[in-house]
Amino acid sequence: MKLTDADNAADGIFFPALEQNMMGAVLINENDEVMFFNPAAEKLWGYKREEVIGNNIDMLIPRDLRPAHPEYIRHNREGGKARVEGMSRELQLEKKDGSKIWTRFALSKVSAEGKVYYLALVRDASVEMAQKEQTRQLIIAVDHLDRPVIVLDPERHIVQCNRAFTEMFGYCISEASGMQPDTLLNIPEFPADNRIRLQQLLWKTARDQDEFLLLTRTGEKIWIKASISPVYDVLAHLQNLVMTFSDITEERQIRQLEGNILAAMCSSPPFHEMGEIICRNIESVLNESHVSLFALRNGMPIHWASSSHGAEIQNAQSWSATIRQRDGAPAGILQIKTSSGAETSAFIERVADISQHMAALALEQEKSRQHIEQLIQFDPMTGLPNRNNLHNYLDDLVDKAVSPVVYLIGVDHIQDVIDSLGYAWADQALLEVVNRFREKLKPDQYLCRIEGTQFVLVSLENDVSNITQIADELRNVVSKPIMIDDKPFPLTLSIGISYDLGKNRDYLLSTAHNAMDYIRKNGGNGWQFFSPADERNGKKSVWF
Structure with a gap:
């Protein structure tokens, strides 16, 4: 076939190809009048072909863009560079009924016989834009979470992190990207299995979690709970892993406080010594604090135990909690003095709450001990010594x-x-x-x-x-x-x-x-x- 024959053949199938194209095709002449409007375009805009052919392209332009549109075209016809010519971009078009849909269109400039034409190919991008918007909102939500989040690739390299991760550990995305968490994060030598357990968690293929002691970039020790969630595609191929972190330092301190006091109770120390143990353990959790315990005798507070030191605390704020028996009756008083700003109010209240329960157990233990002593040393019927x-x-x-x-x-x-x-x-x-x-x-x-x-x-x-x-x-x-x-x-x-x-x-x-x-x-x-x-x-x- 000769070149001219091929050209003629191409010319012969050009308009049928546009006519049957799945994308909307719109062709305008040098007067900005619509020359071609295929069925796919009819479906997108909601206009019949006869309503559009011969009319100015403005009727297809969204209302908010119409005032500026003639100037854009004139500028381009006179040799100016169109911002959208030759590009594929999203545009929200306005249909005949006034509704709007997101589309993706490509604009081409066509010169023929000394005249300039424009061909626009348009397709419906509503689903893509909805997914894109959903992704955008999800990224915003994740980035504004107060819990650190990182996204890993299948090789466990960091590909994304949110601002909470940066705030907690001190690493921004440019520093963290491409690093594996067990390499990026500062893991202390104690506990001895710290690093191994983190590595084991990273290579899990199902949801899991564990707790670790880490150091921030400033050297602060924090206990964190890390959770990992693999993300698979429809073919069950691993795409990414999402890892979240939460600071459980205060929770660990409270668990340690409770564990230490309960362990001491098991050894049944003297009542006064047990009170001192409670006070010392509260002090170890609350920085710059002084603790006192009082037992109630006939409704009057009797000193039970105090902190090991009585140093004056600057800008002290006081907290008081009533120690109650199982039936709710008051049995004692817990007083805590802390330096203003040393700890959050919420944490102090949590410590006071768990401590008053521990003190209540100690009082119950002492009451039981005295009762047993009474049974051992006294006659239950007469109350006389036995x-x-x-x-x-x-x-x-x-x-x-x-x-x-x-x-x-x-x-x-x-x-x-x-x-x-x-x-x-x-x-x-x-x-x-x-x-x-x-x-x-x-x-x-x-x-x-x-x-x-x-x-x-x-x-x-x-x-x-x-x-x-x-x-x-x-x-x-x-x-x-x-x-x-x-x-x-x-x-x-x-x-x-x-x-x-x-x-x-x-x-x-x-x-x-x-x-x-x-x-x-x-x-x-x-x-x-x-x-x-x-x-x-x-x-x-x-x-x-």
Whole structure:
């Protein structure tokens, strides 16, 4: 085929090609009149071909661009460079019904027979522009997040980061781009597995997270939680990875505070020492602080513990939290003084909140300890010291070279109350006897219940006249019958008395018990004093 034949053939298919093109095609002449308007253009603008052909191109130009458009064309026709000629760009066109759609168009200048024509090829770009706008908004949103975000390529190189990342770590995108996070970030040697765990997280192929200790560019130590999320295409090929960071330094400090205090509680230190441990741990978390704890006794605050130092804090601000029991009742007060601006108010409040709960646990622990001590050392029914308490008391006297007089007292005829009214009323009878004992008890005397109906009175008055006087006073305690359920019950006492200088408590208790048993076997209602002198001489014990 000759060149002229090819040209003629091309001319023959040029307009059919434009007519059937999927892109809208618009051709204007030297007078800016529309010469060609294909079906795709009809669909884009909403005009029929006959409405457009022969009319000025202005009818297809968006209203906001019409005033300036004739000057642009004139300038270009006279040899000026058109800003859009030969380029592909987005333009929001205005349809016949007034609605607007985003398009992408290319403008070409055509010179023929000394005349200048313009051909515009236009296609619908609504979906692309919507995606582009969505991406733009997403980038803005990510860039304005307060949580650092980086985007990695499949080789784990940083391709994008937001401003929060720059603010936290000090690296802008020009410095971070192309670097791997484990190379860019300053990872301290301790904990020893810090770097390894970060590298393991980077190469995860599913969502995961971990915590690390890092150094900022200024050398500040911070604990961060890093999360990684792989992004796959429709064919499950890895496209990118999104990594987010959050500063959990304060959270780690609070967890450490809670862990240290709970660990200390497990070792059950003395109450005052436990309070000091709480104060010291709060101080270690809050910079430039002074902490005090108070326990409430009958509604009044009693000093429990304070910080190890009492240095004056400049520009101090005070925080106070009520320590409450499980039922909500106030049990103590936590006071914290911090230097103004040293910590955020929110962090101080979090520390105060968790600390008051820890202090409440310590108070509960002390309350439980005292209750257990009460059970170990005191009789639950009468509230009197029990046998364990008696042993400690006598051992202490013997260690101090004090010779006590031991009166072992058995209450007679309680069985009569049991047979008549039952055990509950018998307990009431014993409580009445105890109350009568208490009324006669002297400041230097010690009374305890060792079992059932047996009690021990310890006195330091050890001459014979005082011993016999006390024994008679004890007998007189039950000289009047006990009234139970409006019924009188005459009770008596069997009292065994033991005293010997330098003897231990087992000797004193056993000999007093023997003396009491002797009285009971002989009908009760009396007292016997054991004579150790005759026992030492190998003679039969003498009872007075």
